[in-house]
Amino acid sequence: MRRLLWKWHGLAGLIAALPLFIIALTGSLLVFKAELDSLLMPEVVNASAGTRLPMNQLVASANQQLSGSEILGWQFGQTGEADTLFVAAMGTYDWQKVWVDPASGSLLTPPVSLTWAITDWLLDLHYMLLLDHAGLLIAGVMALLFLFLGISGIVLHRQFWRTFFTLRWHKGLRLLLSDTHKMLGIVGAPIFLVLGFTGAWWNLEHFYEEELSGHDDSQYIISQNYYSPALDFDALLADTRRQLPAFVPTYLRLPDASYPGVHFFGYREDAGVLRSRFGSIISYNDQSGVHTSTLDVAGAPALYQFTDSFRPLHYGDFGGLTTRILWCIIGFFPCLMALSGFWMWRQRSGRKAPRRTPVTA
Numbered sequence: 294m295r296r297l298l299w300k301w302h303g304l305a306g307l308i309a310a311l312p313l314f315i316i317a318l319t320g321s322l323l324v325f326k327a328e329l330d331s332l333l334m335p336e337v338v339n340a341s342a343g344t345r346l347p348m349n350q351l352v353a354s355a356n357q358q359l360s361g362s363e364i365l366g367w368q369f370g371q372t373g374e375a376d377t378l379f380v381a382a383m384g385t386y387d388w389q390k391v392w393v394d395p396a397s398g399s400l401l402t403p404p405v406s407l408t409w410a411i412t413d414w415l416l417d418l419h420y421m422l423l424l425d426h427a428g429l430l431i432a433g434v435m436a437l438l439f440l441f442l443g444i445s446g447i448v449l450h451r452q453f454w455r456t457f458f459t460l461r462w463h464k465g466l467r468l469l470l471s472d473t474h475k476m477l478g479i480v481g482a483p484i485f486l487v488l489g490f491t492g493a494w495w496n497l498e499h500f501y502e503e504e505l506s507g508h509d510d511s512q513y514i515i516s517q518n519y520y521s522p523a524l525d526f527d528a529l530l531a532d533t534r535r536q537l538p539a540f541v542p543t544y545l546r547l548p549d550a551s552y553p554g555v556h557f558f559g560y561r562e563d564a565g566v567l568r569s570r571f572g573s574i575i576s577y578n579d580q581s582g583v584h585t586s587t588l589d590v591a592g593a594p595a596l597y598q599f600t601d602s603f604r605p606l607h608y609g610d611f612g613g614l615t616t617r618i619l620w621c622i623i624g625f626f627p628c629l630m631a632l633s634g635f636w637m638w639r640q641r642s643g644r645k646a647p648r649r650t651p652v653t654a
Contacts, residue, residue, distance in 0.1 A: 295449070302445040307638060309438040310631040312422065316432065317627035319419035320488070324609055324621040326412045327374070333411060336401065340375045343396035348526040351376075354398035359391065362404060363515045367545040370395065380404055381549075386510045420496070426503050433496030439627070440489035446478045467640045470633040481626040488624065491603040512550070519548040520555060520579040529582060533557050533575045536587045543570045548579040555579050564591070566611040569604035572597075 322329065330338045346354075355364060359380055365388065366379035378391040382404070389404040390413075408414045421428030478485075502508055526545075533540045544558040555578075558571040572590035577583060590601050605611035609620025 298445055298449060302442060302449060303634075303638065305438045305441055305445075306631070306634045309435050309442070310635050312431065312435040313439055313627050314631045315422065316419055316435065316492075317624055317631075319415045321621050321624040321628075323412065323416060323419060324617050324624065326416070329412050330410060337392050337410075338370075338375050340370060340373055340394050341396045345395045346398050348530055351393070351395060351398050352526055355391075355393055355400070358400050359404070362389075363518065363549070365547055365549055367547070369543055369545070375401055381515045383515050386513045386515060386549075426500060429496050429500040429503070433493050433500060436489050436493035436496060440486060440493060443478075443482050443485040443489060447482055450475055450479060467637055470637055474630055474633045474637070477626045477630050481623045484620065484623045485627070487606050491607040494600070494603065495607075515549060519550070519553070521581070524555070524579070524582050529555065529557070529577055532584065533559070536575050536584060537561065537573060537589055539563050540573065540575065553579060554585060555582075561589070561591070567602040567605055569601050571604070572601040
């Protein structure tokens with residue numbers, strides 16, 4: 294069984310080597326996506342100095358500047374960051390992004406593709422390998438293989454402490470790579486399991502929703518404004534604190550044909566470290582503004598709380614800068630392990646001499 298597991302471990306590693314190299318490299322970079330955006334395009338993602346304008350004024354200004362498009366989502370930037378709007382042009386359901394300065398209300402970009410920014414392109418490469426829904430499935434299967442590699446590696450090296458700190462420097466490159474491969478795998482195994490499980494869950498769930506559940510975006514073509522122009526967004530924001538004390542809104546989802554109502558996503562200031570920034574939801578009627586429901590993640594069903602923890606666990610931001618650096622470094626390990634594993638396989642394959650039939654004198 295141990296020999297068979299070695300074979301399956303090696304085969305899974307060969308199949309997943311290239312996709313996992315891409316996914317690990319991009320994921321390691323995306324741990325610091327906000328910092329990279331600020332460095333690469335400060336004029337787009339950084340807000341100007343000044344007090345944030347009232348929400349009613351921001352929405353009215355954005356609608357005036359985006360005539361011909363409907364605002365579907367509004368993500369509130371953190372301190373010093375611009376807000377991000379998600380819009381779709383009338384007659385389409387193709388989501389685009391716009392950055393807006395919350396201190397002035399001016400648009401910092403026209404509507405652009407969701408992969409216009411280099412880090413958004415990297416996110417698409419990480420999440421879907423640039424292959425749309427087919428990429429969702431492939432990346433999800435690769436995440437399952439990554440999970441298998443982590444589990445099988447732990448089983449194969451369950452007594453790792455005996456030679457954990459051993460690197461055979463003078464025994465040839467293959468043995469050195471073997472020792473390094475094992476060491477990186479053991480160090481990173483707990484995080485690999487988290488990343489593999491959460492990544493597989495997200496991708497396969499998303500693939501099911503998009504491809505297998507009968508979802509069809511063509512029936513949601515934007516043809517009108519779906520909420521009352523009399524809605525008071527500042528009053529709604531103030532009411533979220535009454536509905537859920539210590540609530541911090543992070544994303545406003547406006548209605549369309551597929552998603553009625555006005556929904557504020559966010560979190561409670563007293564939430565634990567494994568709560569996402571979007572787990573609690575406060576909803577209102579999109580015509581009258583009447584409160585319709587409150588979902589506090591702390592009182593939600595166990596499965597909802599479990600999946601809500603995926604975001605901080607996958608991104609590594611639950612422990613601040615320390616865990617983000619750790620996730621960035623260990624997230625890069627699979628790149629090194631893919632290279633070392635491929636090299637060892639090539640070395641073993643090259644040493645196998647072909648069998649010859651004995652020659653009779």
